[in-house]
Amino acid sequence: MPPTDLVDLAGHEQVAFCSDPDTGLRAVIALHSTALGPALGGTRFHPYPSMDAALADVLRLSRAMSSKNALAGLEHGGGKAVVIGDPHRDKTPELLRAYGRFVESLAGRYVTACDVGTYVADMDVVAEETRWATGRSPERGGAGDSSVLTAFGVLQGMRAAAQHVWGEPTLAGRRVGLAGVGKVGARLAEHLLEEGADVVVCDVDRSAVDALRRRHPAVREVADAEVLARTDLDIFSPNALGGALDDETVEVLRARVVCGGANNQLAGDGTAQRLARRGIVYTPDYLVNAGGVIQVSDELHGFDLDRARERTRAIFESTLAVLQAADADRVSPAVAADRLAEARIAAGGPVPWLPGRR
Structure with missing residues (x-):
């Protein structure tokens, strides 16, 4: 199925592609909805077999983030990012910084965090190029392990x-x-x-x-x-x-x-x-x-574990x-x-x- 067909079927607000030959970065950021606020969702680093496979995954994941953030009561819409590659072989500080610049280019419409293949230390590097990276280490003002x-x-x-x-x-x-x-x-x-x-x-x-x-x-x-x-x-x-x-x-x-x-x-x-x-x-x-997305979203307001924990407690009521x-x-x-x-x-x-x- 061609990528354009996937995008048409998904009903997303925006899908952005990035290719940086100098670092080898190939990434896709999908914004499903920003109706409740900037889209929030993690960055998945995975060796997808094709761009179509990566695109299908990021569309599905970003749609789910809209629902997750809405039911959690967050002032965030749903988004997700995928980086195509083997995180054990292809991930470098230069690539992560290039990815940070890609996130920054969306001017705050997308807030990223950790996901499969990315970790707190990676978000610290991404945050060198953008203010829209959460899930950072406590030493960098972040929430740490979600x-x-x-x-x-x-x-x-x-x-x-x-x-x-x-x-x-x-x-x-x-x-x-x-x-x-x-x-x-x-x-x-x-x-x-x-x-x-x-x-x-x-x-x-x-x-x-x-x-x-x-x-x-x-x-x-x-x-x-x-x-x-x-x-x-x-x-x-x-x-x-x-x-x-x-x-x-x-x-x-x-x-x-x-x-x-x-x-x-x-x-x-x-x-x-x-x-x-x-x-x-x-x-x-x-x-x-x-609870994880509640935890990282709190970073944008100056992370307070007690405050984030109380918001997470509301999962009982939801x-x-x-x-x-x-x-x-x-x-x-x-x-x-x-x-x-x-x-x-x-x-x-x-x-x-x-x-x-x-």
């Missing part, structure tokens, strides 16, 4: 789901299965243990599981995500790669709730409906994992509102979340669960 509030936000989503399903917002005594215990999953495991939950984990990275269990021997381990899905759980929590919930997984899933930090958890368009038909409550990923709307309208939570996000973007007004805030 997994801190990502995990905290997922915890709030779980508490809201517990309120919706079992009538009280507590995870004490609930069995929670974490598929992936990297930065977000490990922090989430610690929150859950503090709440009194029974935590079961798996990860393709043996060292990540070992490190977590050394700190917390009460954590139990299973072989892989397939075994975890078949385990008797109250909550199944994908916290690694996207596409964790395909048709086969949904059919064997034994949990009552799905709530995790991974992006793009649903493998297909019909997966949300399959979950609903099985009576499994799905908390949309972009709704509950918004998740509960989505689940209640889904029941009332007899639709999946994914559809209900999309509708609420679209309504806020269209109105540009306050979010019901954040009185007085846009």
